[in-house]
Amino acid sequence: MASKYDGLARIIIQNVGGKENIASLEHCFTRLRFRLKDESKANTEMLKQSDEIVNVIQSGGQYQIVIGNHVGAVCEAVLDKAKLKKADSEEQNEEKQGIFSRIINTISGIFLPVIGLLCAAGMMKGLLVILTAAGVLAETDGTYIILSAIGNCIFYFFPVFLGYTAAKKFGISEIIGLAIGTIMVYPTLIAVMSGEPLSVLFEGTAFESNVFLTFLEIPVLLNDYSSTVIPVILAVWFASKVEKVAKKIIPDVVKSFLVPLLTLAIVIPITFLVIGPIATWLSSGIGLIVQFLFELNPILYGVFVGAFWQIFVIFGIHQGLIPIVLNNLATVGYDTIFAATLAAPFTQVAILIAIILKTKNQKLKTTSISAFFSGIFGITEPAIYGVTLPLKKTFIISCIASGIGGGIAMALGVKFYTMGGQGIFSFPCYIDPNGSAVNSVLMAVISIVIAMVIAFVATIFIFKDKKESKVKETKNDSQSVEIASPMKGDVVALHDVKDQVFASGTMGKGIAINPTEGKMIAPIDGVVTSLFPTGHAIGITGSNGVEILIHVGMDTVNLKGAHFTSKVKQGDSVKQGDLLIEFDIEGIVNAGYSTTTPIIITNSHQYANFDLTTKENVSSNDTIITLG
Incomplete structure (x- = not known):
């Protein structure tokens, strides 16, 4: 079927070195994320000359073409014109990447498919907090119970969702990934933990654990894996190695059932005996490190995270922080990383407003207006790549203002309690479920407003239109x-x-x-x-x-x-x-x-x-x- 983006798709395919140079293609909210077999074959300057392309970024082993809000339609057009199937586009070319790039790519590939659902579920949870605080609903109401199932489904069964996406990323059967995820939240195993422990291991240490059952007389350190992140990812990675060996040694005639049987029979006991406990300790350790940095000096912590967040976005590093945020929500009950970055999208919006008011350059004004509407919903890539970063000084202003906003947020005790929407839809995420909803959101709003005022005023004074001097x-x-x-x-x-x-x-x-x-x-x-x-x-x-x-x-x-x-x-x-x-x-x-x-x-x-x-x-x- 013809698409209005077919022409742009052909330009992109031509200038990334042709379809034979594409190892994989996926997209996030605003960017096409290519993995090219040879990036030297791409013509970056030619791509940047297209008005429909905001910018081209080479980072984290990815060749990223920034498109904007219609990136999904463009991605479909590229896949169609290049005659690539979605499964084919996920082939990896990791041997040419550094270890850091491979880690970022792996994390991005596992979490990107569920980000939209995470935000949707988080928004529902935030809405329910508002409705219960306002007295519209009670937690015993049938309406509340059904709506809370929407809000909690992905969080409670997170290992199931990640089991599926991790299996796709590691190249094994998605069904096996789903099986591993469901076994990790199997109700009977969780119910066992409500009884009396058989014994206690590592008593008196940071690793003290109750033993509720054994496997072949070996103590099993059971944990509640619902909502967790790291254990299932490591388990599926281990399963990818086991499945590969199983496929080699099992005859074709019985592969369909013996491969999953052998894989699960090996992986599941190892997961509960070794991978799960180690991953749980690792998860808790990460949460403690973040909490330690926060408690060491929360204001400096907020300034640092807030100021550098947009730089993390440029290099794609922010995707690698999502598991830490989710881990904090699961282990501590709140997160400070996202709380410290709350002002970042709004400082970009404030700068765009100042530029729209000052510029006489029609193209810059049009680009800024378009980026503004994306920015208020938390999608800042069009603003960063299309306006503030090319202007340099405005991007620095945004980073400084965001850092100040992050420091103020930490000083006021702002915390991030649940995944949810972005931009103006993010405010329910800062509602303390055990405190005053109005007060917690008000502190977040104060931090954002101060940062926006700083960014707006600084831009009004510093920004100078370059159009007249260039034409002259x-x-x-x-x-x-x-x-x-x-x-x-x-x-x-x-x-x-x-x-x-x-x-x-x-x-x-x-x-x-x-x-x-x-x-x-x-x-x-x-x-x-x-x-x-x-x-x-x-x-x-x-x-x-x-x-x-x-x-x-x-x-x-x-x-x-x-x-x-x-x-x-x-x-x-x-x-x-x-x-x-x-x-x-x-x-x-x-x-x-x-x-x-x-x-x-x-x-x-x-x-x-x-x-x-x-x-x-x-x-x-x-x-x-x-x-x-």
């Missing part, structure tokens, strides 16, 4: 800029090009040519700022500031360089008329590809006047675009 600088060199035709051929209106991204003007205004000679020359004096490895596309920045993209043919990246010969390399200075690329028109056409060549001015929004040639045919060096 361009026009000092010449009252108008003339762009010569890079090739001989027939003129084609850009809107007639058989590619939505080019035809719609998404990448900028321009014109197209059907070449009659296989030579591309420099249309202006400047520097080759980007050159696709296959030689089918090139970017040039003129000495007067104009930015030009020339793309020979449609989908010609699939030729993998065949029929193209580059005469320059990225970084070369060129003069108008210099030969850039030679290409074989007949060979390209015979291979089934169009040679229609868009010539795009990617910063065309900076020019008040944009005039195109009226000629139907042009020769190399004929003026085809005049900017003023």
Whole structure:
């Protein structure tokens, strides 16, 4: 089925090195997260030139293309155009990654599928706290009981959900992952813990544990694994190793039932005897470390976490903190990490408001308005990558203000009690179920408002619109800029090009040519700022500031360089008329590809006047675009 993002999908596929270079693809709220077999084949600069792409980030072993709120539809279009199945897109290329990148990738892959449900369940729990505090519902009401089942389902049965997602991530049968999760919350095992212990191990130490049953006369250190995170992940990882061996030694005729039997028979006892207790102690240790840092100096702790949170987001490190947050909620009953970051999305919103009020740059204003609506719902990537980070000073302001907000929140005793919504929907998460709902939320609001005021005022004083100085600088060199035709051929209106991204003007205004000679020359004096490895596309920045993209043919990246010969390399200075690329028109056409060549001015929004040639045919060096 055709999608309005098909054109963008083709551009993305071409510029990440083609579908054969994609090892895996997934997405979060705003980003396409690629794992590329060879990132050097990707053309980052070419991708950044698309107005539909906010930014490109290479971090944590991932090639991240920031899209915005419609990232899900774009991801589907990319999968469709690249002929990738979702299962195929999850193949890993981890041998090329460092250990830190692999850990972040693993954690992200396990938790991303359940984040939406976590937020939804958390919002329901927050709503129930509000309704009971207001006297609308009582905990004994049937309505409350049914709605609380929605709010508690994922938290109580968390090992079941993580058993499934971890199994997908570790490449084993999802059914086995589900089985491990359900066994860990098996009611009979939990009920045993309500009786008298048979004995006590490690008495008097931090590891003191009651023994309620034995397995083959070996004491089992039972724990309540509902709501836990680390034990089931380690258990499924261990199962992935056992299942691999089982598949090798068990005959094909009985594999369907003996592989899961052998796997569970080995993994489950080991989980309850070894993995579970160690993981529980580890979980408790992490919670104690976070609590220790908080108690050491809560204000400095809040300033540090709040100030650096957005930097964590940029590098994808924030995904690795989610298990710690969930662990804190399960073991301590509240979390301080998310509490210290409460101001971060709102400082971005405050900065966007200040920029919207001050800027005269229409593109920046439009981008800021769009990012504002995402920001109030806690999705700050469009604001960070599209506005504040490129402006640099505003991003620093946001970090400083968020740090101050985090410090104030810790000083006021703000805590995060349940997973829930983001942005304006996050306030129920700060309601103390055992205290005053109004007071706990009020402290959070005070912290946020102070941080927002600081960010807004600082931006009003520091932000300066760069549009006027840039245009003035361009026009000092010449009252108008003339762009010569890079090739001989027939003129084609850009809107007639058989590619939505080019035809719609998404990448900028321009014109197209059907070449009659296989030579591309420099249309202006400047520097080759980007050159696709296959030689089918090139970017040039003129000495007067104009930015030009020339793309020979449609989908010609699939030729993998065949029929193209580059005469320059990225970084070369060129003069108008210099030969850039030679290409074989007949060979390209015979291979089934169009040679229609868009010539795009990617910063065309900076020019008040944009005039195109009226000629139907042009020769190399004929003026085809005049900017003023």
